[in-house]
Amino acid sequence: MVPDTSRSQRRATKLVLLLLVPVLLFTALAVWAFASPVGAGPDDDFHLGSIWCGNGDRTGLCEPGATNAEKLVPRATLKSSCYAFHPEIPATCQAGSVGSDPSELIPSTRGNFNSSLYPPVFYSFMGVFATERITGAVLTMRLVNAAIFTLFCSLLFAALPRQLRPLLVIGLGVTIVPLGMFLIASVNPSGWAVLSAGTLWIALLGYFKTRGWRRASLAGLALASTVIGAGARGDMSVYSILAIGAVVVLTMRREKAYWIAALFPAGLAVLAGLLFLTASQGGLVGSGFAATASYRGFALLVNNLMNLPALWVGSLGTWGLGWLDTTMPTAVWVGTLFVLFAAVFTGLASQNWRKILVLAGGFIALVFIPAYMLQVGQSEVGAQVQARYLLPLLILVVGLALLRVDGRDQRATPFQLWLCVGALSLAHSMALYTNMKRYTEGLSDKDVGLSEAGSWWWGPAIPQPMIMWLAGTLAFTLALGLLAQLVIPHRAWRTNAATAVSD
Template identity: 45%
Template sequence: MRAAWKPWRIVVAVLMPVALFFGLVAWAFASPVGAAPDDDYHLTSIWCAQGDRAGLCEPGPKPDERSVPRAMTLSSLCYAHHSEIPGKCAIPDAEGLVPTDRGNFNDHGYPPVYYAVMSVFASPHLGTAVISIRVFNAFLYVGLLTALFLLLPARRRGLLVWSALATLIPLGLFLVASTNPSGWAVLSATTLWLALLGYYEAASRGRTIGLGVVAAISTIIGAGARADAATYGVLAMILVVVLKAERTRAFLLRSLLPVGLAIVSVLLYLSASQGGVITRQHSTLPPYEFAWLLWKNLLDLPWFYASSFGYTGLGWLDTFMPVSVWGSVTLVVSGLAFWGLGRMTARKVVVLAISALAVVFVPLYILMREQIHVGTGVQPRYIYPLLILLVGLCLYGMNRFDLGLSRLQLIVMGALLIGANGIALYTNIHRYTTGTDAQYLNLNSGVVWWWPIPVLPMQMWVLGSFAFAVAVAAAVVLGLSTARRNALRGFRYRALESTVTGE
């Protein structure tokens, strides 16, 4: 136990969240205003979340419209879906107000919590406000993970760190450091189930209260951002209860918290008309057409899983990652999930089966309900939180920071994640500064769009890549020290055993 608190280990542990935060900040600067999917809707919803405000959100010419800064609606008209167009819109009068009916004020499609919190940052200075929101979301992500890391017992910390890092690239990094509410869904999926797990296992009153608070915050964050995230949160609560269920009074008393959080999730779900992504009613398909559509969607269903790790473009689905990004991340995620299957219990089998069924059933149900094929209508980010939960559950039971991996496995995994992030960040910056048609290796060459800051695109890429590399390297170093400590313990045990037996 003493080795865990050596000064160098404390320094390395502190480096992880600090470096991860700066890595996310680089992603916050890696795209212009309006770059996240449906950002014209979400920015308008944020600016109008507190009602009418002069210069921010004013009454429109029609009852279902609001007048908002024109610049926040330009992305959908300018560079969205066109990766060859840089992130700069040359449209006259971009500073004026323009009426729009795209916003949560009109259809109440999303729960109100996310927009209400983000509206604090709304100001006439759109660029500054957007960056403030992105940086705040990055800080919130790192802050909640850090609090959970400190509250969880040592045997659960590796599960938190590696399940988060492995599933974060590139979609998670982009969404967390954005103005899109899906970033909060990612945070909730990463933290809620582990907070509840630690809450049930905590031996001290302080840790129980602390982990309960983290679980409550994580629930409100997810359910307050997206209706589907509210359902995923309830699913996570059920799975943790299955893992930790006991026939004791103490368990029943502790279960009052997840019951209350489930009620909060249901109420926030009912506050939105989103209902996932179901939008239209259709006539019933003939049996053969239904069977054929079901068959085709089943065959193509892995598209959602690969796309969650970069196979499909970021932003408005127009920033396509090189194969080296999604290939590396998919390899790491698949390897960790497969490694986790080596340690199974009856309860783990049940929760994994339920979680895997959700990963298959949710997208398939929506596709068949909408009568559409994989790749249309349903975006990977809708299913992505379920994958984060599934990967974490696969690693459940790996009660060491190194997850029982060898030194070489840890180093290779870290190298793949560092490389994937560096390539993904470079690709994202290049897409917006010059457009994908421009053939410049130097990100500072031929720049059409960039923030009015002293840090140039190439410098931002280097800083962001280095920061994320430090975060991953810190995790690898902690994992290597754990592996070395356990190896020494095993050596001493074998030496003692040989002495006793006289061999």
């Protein structure tokens, strides 16, 4: 019998791609880790202090303050964000704000040790990497988070049945540029929320649709995803329970075996609820924020409802990165919105009553949660509630919209596919460039380059900004293109092309 060499070659090629994609994805995220200085993430003065105190008092890292609400933390964890809210100021200002001894301990009340707003899991884990060398520790944490995202998504991709893999790739791909990429490779707990939002519901969906080693693997990944998400942010506990409920609605059957299997996601929902109780962040849903609105009552509600979409798509580039002060070029959000709408519109071609029900529930959550928080807090869209708070929910809703309930593969012609890959890659490249430009030279600098005499950078040991930008652009583009090849079957391309010709 003559061996099928063509099939063997295809399998070998696919294996190479499966090994290459994680390397490329991690490279792209690693570039984002170096693309901004210490303190560049939103509220990083709070999160860095919380990390350094995440494992209790430690000599030289976190020591008792004058009161129970105060801790002594390294100066650099508090004073690095000298450029915040001033996009024209590059990160060179740190030389003055941090001083000659970044590890000097100074008093602070900014941290989870004071209010327990967030669950302790993220800060405890990141605290393992805290040292007196602040810059090196922060870079290590960012790279660790990038590695966690890459490894987790790679394991989930391998464990999922082929039909569900596009949900992971497309669902995350069309929603994480640019804010998601920034957060994943940061020390902000929202990065873990992004990972959990894009993986928990898919892992559970695969759990109900598989048997044997796949089911066991997906159960383990779903458990880890729940802990990662609900252990990072209190609101992610709520989103996790919504995701679990959506999967149950999508898969529910009148069989004893199903309800026995459903005990596992029920346990995950309980776990998410318990983690929610470890934080007071969820209290924002009940008590709101300090009033900032010029409207009141029903007029405020109407005004917010009309402007809520700004929160939904803010993570796609219509809002700034960092401390919301790194404004993205228009071409970034035009590209990301184009790809998002194209993917969702295609996914809506496949539907049944279950999918319509969970999508309606997701949409109601996208409206009710921010509207309620703003109304209770007497705030308008643009104040208090940020787009990153809703990014996990957006990822979930987009993923549900992409779900095919007719058993068919995701379909796209080569032109459609590469148009979306090109648009998203270009948007990513421009976002990365803009983010780097903001910190190296400031956005008021009109030079096209990313470095000149006196500009900020990590040091001579790290490749120069332009090289890093090119590496990040190339890695993301190749990863996206290869993933598109892997999850969109070639036979679907040929079928669509042949249909177009015959028509």
